[in-house]
Amino acid sequence: VCSPEYWVRHVREAVRFADGVRALEAQGVSRFVEVGPDGVLTAMARECLTAEEPSAPVLVPVLRKDRPETRVLTTALAELHVHGVPVDWERLFAGRDARRVELPTYAFQRERYWLEALTSFASDVTAVGLIPPTHPLLGAAVELPDADGFLFT
Incomplete structure (x- = not known):
């Protein structure tokens, strides 16, 4: 080889x-x-x-x-x-x-782990890792990690 x-x-x-x-x-x-x-x-x-x-x-x-x-x-x-x-x-x-x-090894009991929403992301979808759409009817696009495609919102 x-x-x-x-x-x-x-x-x-x-x-x-x-x-x-x-x-x-x-x-x-x-x-x-x-x-x-x-x-x-x-x-x-x-x-x-x-x-x-x-x-x-x-x-x-x-x-x-x-x-x-x-x-x-x-x-x-x-x-x-x-x-x-x-x-x-x-x-x-x-x-x-x-x-x-470190991640918990048990269910998230009585703990909130969600990120707080920031209003500045409302107009800039790229700030949260999304792809801006190229069509006015779409809000954003997310590349699928395990396939050759996208998820549109």
């Missing part, structure tokens, strides 16, 4: 993609990470898998066209993390102003 000859052959000849994905699956691989300019192979790999439970394998693209690299990478790592892949978050965020936040 590391030799120049391999990559020349890979570019010039037919690639046995489905066979490769199925061979990995047969060896027990269930977490797939696509490292490339966009997530085009993720859907193709999903079609190649033969697992009877479609939720069992996890396929994650690391880069997405026209999306911020840092956000997509962090989202990909988070998705892998929730599916049991160990992620060294401290190392990832070293030197940044990130910190762990």
